[in-house]
Structures are given as C-alpha cells and as structure tokens.
Amino acid sequence: MDATTSPETPRPTHVDLRAELESSGVKELLDELDREMIGLAPVKQRIRETAALLLVDRARQTLGLAHDTPTLHMSFTGNPGTGKTTVALKMAGILKRLGYVRKGHLVSVTRDDLVGQYIGHTAPKTKEVLKKAMGGVLFIDEAYYLYKPDNERDYGQEAIEILLQVMENNRDDLVVIMAGYADRMDRFFAANPGFRSRIAHHIDFPDYGDDELLRIAETMLAGQHYVFDAGARAAMAEYVTLRRGQPHFANARSIRNALDRARLRQANRLFEAATGPVDAQMLSTLIESDVRASRVFRGGLDVSGKGENP
Numbered sequence: 218m219d220a221t222t223s224p225e226t227p228r229p230t231h232v233d234l235r236a237e238l239e240s241s242g243v244k245e246l247l248d249e250l251d252r253e254m255i256g257l258a259p260v261k262q263r264i265r266e267t268a269a270l271l272l273v274d275r276a277r278q279t280l281g282l283a284h285d286t287p288t289l290h291m292s293f294t295g296n297p298g299t300g301k302t303t304v305a306l307k308m309a310g311i312l313k314r315l316g317y318v319r320k321g322h323l324v325s326v327t328r329d330d331l332v333g334q335y336i337g338h339t340a341p342k343t344k345e346v347l348k349k350a351m352g353g354v355l356f357i358d359e360a361y362y363l364y365k366p367d368n369e370r371d372y373g374q375e376a377i378e379i380l381l382q383v384m385e386n387n388r389d390d391l392v393v394i395m396a397g398y399a400d401r402m403d404r405f406f407a408a409n410p411g412f413r414s415r416i417a418h419h420i421d422f423p424d425y426g427d428d429e430l431l432r433i434a435e436t437m438l439a440g441q442h443y444v445f446d447a448g449a450r451a452a453m454a455e456y457v458t459l460r461r462g463q464p465h466f467a468n469a470r471s472i473r474n475a476l477d478r479a480r481l482r483q484a485n486r487l488f489e490a491a492t493g494p495v496d497a498q499m500l501s502t503l504i505e506s507d508v509r510a511s512r513v514f515r516g517g518l519d520v521s522g523k524g525e526n527p
Contacts (some may be wrong), residue, residue, distance in 0.1 A: 235527040242314045245472040250307050254300055255436065256429040263420045264308065271315045288417040289317060289385055289392045292406075294399035297423030298468030301396045302356060304422075309354040312392060319352035319390065326355065328362040331376040332494050336526065343379045351391055360395035361405035381411045388415075425468050430457045434472050438503070443480065448505030459513050483507045 238244045247268060250261055274287055289312065293301040306323050311323025326346055333339035347355065357363075363380075365371040384393050395402070395412065399421060404412040425433065431454050439442060445453060460466060477521060483503050487495060 228281050231447065232279050234276060236330060237272055237276065238268075241272075243272070243311050246307055246314070247311050249494055250304070255301065255432050256425050257300055257304075257422065257519065259302060260420055260422055263418070264304065264311070267308075267418060268311050268315075271311070271317060275315060282448055286317075286389055288388065288415065289393055290388070290401060290416045291392070291394045291418040291420065293394055293396040293420050293422060294402050296398065296424055296468060298470030298472075299422035302358070304420075305354060305356045305394050305396075308394070312354065317389075318354065318392060322350075322353035323415060324350040324355050325358065326352065327358050328376075330371050331357075331369075331380075332363065334372075336372075338398070339375040340379060343376045347379070347383050347391070351387070354392045354394060356394045356396065357398045360388060361397050361401040364400055364405055364408055367407065371377050377409060377412075379404075381415065384412075384415045427454070427457050427461070430461075430468070433469050434476060437469075437473060441480075443476075443501050444504055445508075446504050449503045449508050450477075452505045452508040456508055456511060456513055463513065475508075475513075478511065479503050479507045482510055 227400055228253055247261075247265060250264060255263070270287060277283075291308070293305065295301060302323075302325060305325075307320075308319050309318070309323045312318045314452075323358065324346065330346055331339070331343045333342050363373040365373055380393065383391065395416070399404075406416075431450075434457070435445065435450075457472070460471060465471075480503070486504075486507065487499065
C-alpha cells in the first residue's frame with residue numbers, strides 16, 4: 218500500500234437496534250400512530266413488527282450479512298372508515314426513514330384512476346399513476362374492482378398485468394398497498410394469484426367498538442375546537458350504538474359525517490336563538506339537541522338508501 222492509499226473503513230461488528238430505531242425517526246412515527254389512532258391494537262402491532270423486520274434487515278446489511286430485500290407489498294383489509302389510508306401514510310413514512318423508498322409519499326387511487334374506457338387508454342393511465350408513485354407507496358382502494366371477469370369489454374385486466382410486472386421489477390422503488398373488504402379481497406387474490414404471491418404482509422383492520430367511536434368523536438371535535446356538553450356526549454354515545462346497527466355504517470367516516478351535521482344544527486340553533494353577542498364557549502359547544510335531532514334516533518334512513526343518515 219502506498220502513502221496515498223488509505224485503508225478501508227473497517228466494517229462495524231455490532232449494531233444497537235434501539236439506537237437505530239431512535240435515530241431513524243421510526244420510533245417517532247410509531248409513537249404518533251399510537252397517539253393519533255384510537256384502537257386498532259392488532260394493526261399497530263403488525264406495523265411495529267414490520268418496522269422491526271426492516272430495522273433488522275438494515276442491521277444485517279451494515280454488518281455485511283447475506284440478505285434479500287424483503288417483499289414489502291401489502292394488503293389492508295377491513296370495512297370503510299377503519300383507518301387504512303392513514304396507516305398507509307404512516308407506513309410510507311417508515312419506509313422512507315429506513316431507506317426502502319426514496320420519497321416516502323403516498324399516491325391513493327381507485328379503479329377509475331387506472332382503467333381506461335376504450336382500447337389503448339388503460340396502459341398510459343396506469344403507467345402515469347405508477348410514474349407518480351415511484352419512490353413511494355401506491356395505495357389502491359377497493360382494488361378488487363380492477364377485476365371484472367363477467368365483462369369481456371373491461372380493461373381492468375390490462376391494468377392488473379402492468380401492476381404485476383412493476384410490483385416484481387420495481388420492488389426496490391415502489392411499495393403497493395391494496396385495500397378493501399376482506400371477503401372481496403380474498404376472491405380477488407384467488408382469481409389473480411400473481412398478486413397473492415407478491416404480497417407478503419396481510420393486515421386486517423377491525424371495526425371500532427362503541428367506546429372507541431365515542432372517543433374518536435371527541436378527538437375529532439377537539440381538533441376543530443369543539444366540545445360536547447354532558448347531554449350531547451350521552452346522546453352521541455346512544456347515537457353510536459344505534460348507527461352501528463344500521464346499513465352503510467362506515468366507522469370513523471360515519472362519525473365524522475354525524476359531527477358535521479351536528480355542527481350544522483348548532484349553527485342554525487345559534488342563529489335562530491341569538492338576541493345578542495355569543496361567546497367562544499357558545500360557539501364551541503354542542504348540546505344534546507344538536508345530536509338528538511338526527512333521524513337515527515327515530516330509526517330513519519337516508520331516503521335514497523345510500524350515504525349517511527342525517
């Protein structure tokens with residue numbers, strides 16, 4: 218070795234996994250997930266396990282051990298409003314901080330964003346979406362709608378074939394998360410085994426319980442600087458139980474819609490009753506009548522049979 222040549226930096230012999238968790242920023246994201254998402258204990262545990270797998274994989278690389286890049290494509294199953302998109306966003310952040318994707322952004326799409334209406338339309342649509350998602354996470358909601366075997370003129374199969382190719386060839390630069398109802402996703406994977414073989418992580422999102430939905434309602438209100446008074450809180454607890462037993466219930470999404478309508482009633486009440494100035498407390502408090510005026514308490518449904526009850 219001549220004087221201008223420096224010895225190679227020796228490879229480390231140990232890795233402190235706890236320190237790696239802290240320094241990477243992943244612990245911060247996991248703590249945010251615990252703090253911001255109510256319930257979902259099994260989901261949070263699976264995300265922590267996945268983060269641990271990636272940290273160990275990165276440690277093996279550091280120590281020069283043989284390793285294969287883990288398959289990171291995922292399936293999120295569960296009913297609407299159970300937090301699948303929010304968790305996907307957190308997962309994108311974890312992947313970015315551990316170096317498994319370059320950008321860490323989330324591109325959320327449905328069938329309409331991928332499948333064209335005529336010959337020659339689907340491939341450019343799908344490829345454009347994939348181009349936007351590269352370096353991050355592609356989240357395909359209600360992914361089973363890509364496959365419509367009963368319609369010979371449907372172009373979803375073309376999108377599926379492009380997705381399968383990219384998921385295999387670009388797995389070091391793109392993570393695909395497919396989401397939807399569990400039973401429909403099972404049928405979709407059975408009909409399209411190429412997806413099942415490329416997806417290593419299947420995470421089921423449970424429905425929220427009554428107490429969790431009430432806490433979600435209070436958290437949503439607090440985020441908008443509103444509160445329930447005692448009567449409104451009791452009415453909301455009753456509303457949750459009744460609403461869960463009705464059609465088209467969408468967990469946290471239904472609760473958000475119910476709160477929007479309660480705020481609308483509060484605003485009308487304040488205008489109709491106002492005889493003078495109102496203070497911050499009046500503007501920020503929902504009372505029992507704001508909640509109990511919902512048709513849910515009378516067993517009513519949206520007249521169209523779709524969407525949410527008022």
